[in-house]
Amino acid sequence: QLQLQESGSGLVKPSQTLSLTCAVSGGSISSGGYSWSWIRQPPGKGLEWIGYIYHSGSTYYNPSLKSRVTISVDRSKNQFSLKLSSVTAADTAVYYCARWDDYGDYRSFDYWGQGTLVTVSS
């Protein structure tokens, strides 16, 4: 059974860079047809897609966050990472990592991490 686990700093100061890692177990991050994504949810609000790193290695980001986001993968450690720069209080959210299944008709997030709360505050 595939499992994803987020880790990283839970408190980030305004203007600094948020950094999170998602460790994947029970399967290889290099499996074809899957992409690896970050999604966030501000407290009491809905879901916002941040971006993903495609199985080809290409990255795609939410246009509203594109200038501040970097998603990368470390295949040797079977994990992928998120960096979000110049954070403000508006970036306070639960951050989820998830697998994007792009096989055939699937086109959905089929496995999710448990989520990690990141608070932006001085």
Add this chain to the structure above:
Amino acid sequence: DIQMTQSPSSVSASVGDRVTITCRASQGISSWLAWYQQKPGKAPKLLIYAASSLQSGVPSRFSGSGSGTDFTLTISSLQPEDFATYYCQQANSFLALTFGGGTKVEIK
């Protein structure tokens, strides 16, 4: 970006009720729509993909329908464990994925 609008934003229902949630896309997305269930403090769980295909392990009381711009998620007989928030997500524009605002199903 494709905007996804869900209605209602919340619904009160009793165990055994039939519940229908609607999701409308701002432009046609063919059948590229997924539905998720989220319980408090938990990650979302995939229920339906490609508008009407049931994810493995999901009870058959959940069903999805629609294509183009209008979609529905139906719970045929609401169970206690179904009280949660439901989100739709368009997968037509994979360069800019978007979710609906959510529908909270509450106990009447």
